[in-house]
Amino acid sequence: MLLLQDCTLYDGSGEPPRMGNLLIRDGHIAAVGLVEIPTGAEVLALRGLAVAPGFIDLHSHSDIQSLEGDMAKAQQGVTTELVGNCGFSAFPNAGCAAEVGAYNLGILSATRTFASARDFLAAAKSDQASAHLESLVGHGTLRTAVRTRYPEADRNKLIELEAALLEQAFSEGAAGFSSGLMYAPGASAPREELEALCAATARHGKLYATHMRSYSWQLLESIDEQVTLARTAGCRLQISHLQAVGKANWHKQPEAIARIEAAQDEGIDIGFDAYPYCAGCTVLEQLVPQQALEYGFAPFARQLADRAYCRSIEQALREQTAQAWTDIYIAFHGPLSSGRDVAGQTIAQIAETWAQEPEAVVIDLLLESAGHVNILSFNQSEPNLRAALTHPLASVITDGIHLGDHSHPRLYGTFPHLLGELCRQHRWMPLETAIRKITALPASRLGLADRGRLAVGCRADLVVFDSAAIGSASSYESPRHSPTGIRHLYRAGRQIDLTVQHMD
Numbered sequence: 001m002l003l004l005q006d007c008t009l010y011d012g013s014g015e016p017p018r019m020g021n022l023l024i025r026d027g028h029i030a031a032v033g034l035v036e037i038p039t040g041a042e043v044l045a046l047r048g049l050a051v052a053p054g055f056i057d058l059h060s061h062s063d064i065q066s067l068e069g070d071m072a073k074a075q076q077g078v079t080t081e082l083v084g085n086c087g088f089s090a091f092p093n094a095g096c097a098a099e100v101g102a103y104n105l106g107i108l109s110a111t112r113t114f115a116s117a118r119d120f121l122a123a124a125k126s127d128q129a130s131a132h133l134e135s136l137v138g139h140g141t142l143r144t145a146v147r148t149r150y151p152e153a154d155r156n157k158l159i160e161l162e163a164a165l166l167e168q169a170f171s172e173g174a175a176g177f178s179s180g181l182m183y184a185p186g187a188s189a190p191r192e193e194l195e196a197l198c199a200a201t202a203r204h205g206k207l208y209a210t211h212m213r214s215y216s217w218q219l220l221e222s223i224d225e226q227v228t229l230a231r232t233a234g235c236r237l238q239i240s241h242l243q244a245v246g247k248a249n250w251h252k253q254p255e256a257i258a259r260i261e262a263a264q265d266e267g268i269d270i271g272f273d274a275y276p277y278c279a280g281c282t283v284l285e286q287l288v289p290q291q292a293l294e295y296g297f298a299p300f301a302r303q304l305a306d307r308a309y310c311r312s313i314e315q316a317l318r319e320q321t322a323q324a325w326t327d328i329y330i331a332f333h334g335p336l337s338s339g340r341d342v343a344g345q346t347i348a349q350i351a352e353t354w355a356q357e358p359e360a361v362v363i364d365l366l367l368e369s370a371g372h373v374n375i376l377s378f379n380q381s382e383p384n385l386r387a388a389l390t391h392p393l394a395s396v397i398t399d400g401i402h403l404g405d406h407s408h409p410r411l412y413g414t415f416p417h418l419l420g421e422l423c424r425q426h427r428w429m430p431l432e433t434a435i436r437k438i439t440a441l442p443a444s445r446l447g448l449a450d451r452g453r454l455a456v457g458c459r460a461d462l463v464v465f466d467s468a469a470i471g472s473a474s475s476y477e478s479p480r481h482s483p484t485g486i487r488h489l490y491r492a493g494r495q496i497d498l499t500v501q502h503m504d
Helices: 097-108 117-124 139-149 155-171 191-203 219-233 247-266 297-303 307-320 347-354 358-369 382-390 410-425 431-437 440-446
Strands: 002-009 018-025 028-033 042-045 050-053 055-057 078-083 132-138 176-180 207-211 236-239 270-274 279-283 328-333 373-378 394-396 462-465 486-491
Touching: 002 462, 050 055, 050 431, 055 440, 078 440, 078 486, 097 139, 097 279, 117 132, 117 155, 132 139, 132 155, 139 155, 139 176, 139 191, 155 191, 176 191, 191 207, 191 219, 207 219, 219 236, 219 247, 247 270, 247 382, 270 382, 270 440, 297 358, 307 358, 328 347, 328 358, 347 358, 358 373, 382 394, 394 410, 394 431, 394 440, 410 431, 431 440
Parallel strands: 002 042, 002 050, 055 078, 078 132, 132 176, 176 207, 207 236, 236 270, 270 394
Antiparallel strands: 002 018, 018 028, 050 462, 279 373, 328 373, 462 486
């Protein structure tokens, strides 16, 4: 038994904190509030430090890194992660491990895959894992595996095979289904395919999370599509990393939120999430029309040898890219065939140095790196960010991609940044409101009744922090910094060593 004494208790409900004690017994919360010290209990005097439920990252891409003990999330107070987002999951590979691994590489930063949800979730229970993992089943992973294994199957058969794999994953413990409709091959999925998979998700009472088709020019149409899917299929809907991308689209965000609120009023079980930064991180390929990448990067690269085709892609980049080229930075790239290194530079800077148009730079970078380029892009306005984060339906997420020294700071500092800079310094919301957005609210979206709250019987997933000191020094230029103010972390009552170095 362990008694945490003289705590400032943030119970996850959003209510103001109260002083008290918390007793841990057999990995669970045994008592909370005015608790006497039981005979034989170890006592940890906290002298007013904050105690909250362990933070829950509802949108993570640490599918493989968390399995292997990477501590980037644990050091921010995360005890549970939902992986398998944006259509990318490490399973099921359906015997096509190489193809699924290649599909996952840009977002998951790893090619390790698993045959089934059962195999992945068994690995997630090992002592080496740095968090409790729940996983969605990625639509892009399903499509890649099925189309590779059954190349001659017609469209109806492919949908049937995908649905069968999805149902099997649900029976083995997968938490839901995710789509990545801005990424090939998911971008070309017909309506009936998504409806069939969402209907299977609804039958199992699971969550459907979507990286929509557009967050820029077709933001509102994309929300309408997903709401219609949820209405038709009857599934629970989570809109991933809501934002309005590009200055010309910033005015659309209030209407986007209004449409989500209207869906909730209609009775659709809907929520959304957001990360607390104006810049995002993804693959450079996402800027290219996704139909061009439908059959993989190699066929696309071969087509670019046709000058007319290449000009058409350049024109599409010129007309469809919502961000300014000065706002898109190269975060990471594989070895370039020319031997150049342009990490940390904007597309505009590279274009000036290379004496090329920005659209030609994008194509050259993709060709020279065989498509292995990640970008940081400044997408949204601070007023829009604040409006999204503070909305009652919004959970707060990391959406972090592992890129070593070039990762987005959200991988290392999301939750301390939220509680420190945004709550304590800028007063965007009360601390108890922010804690609800990273504990009880995401737990409810996942249907996890045993975590996210300081309540008797819940798992003793707990974070102890100094509310006056919590924060993050991670920046876009120098992201790899451990947060400040996190004092102790417990997962199922076991204290986690936060001094372990990051492994990504």
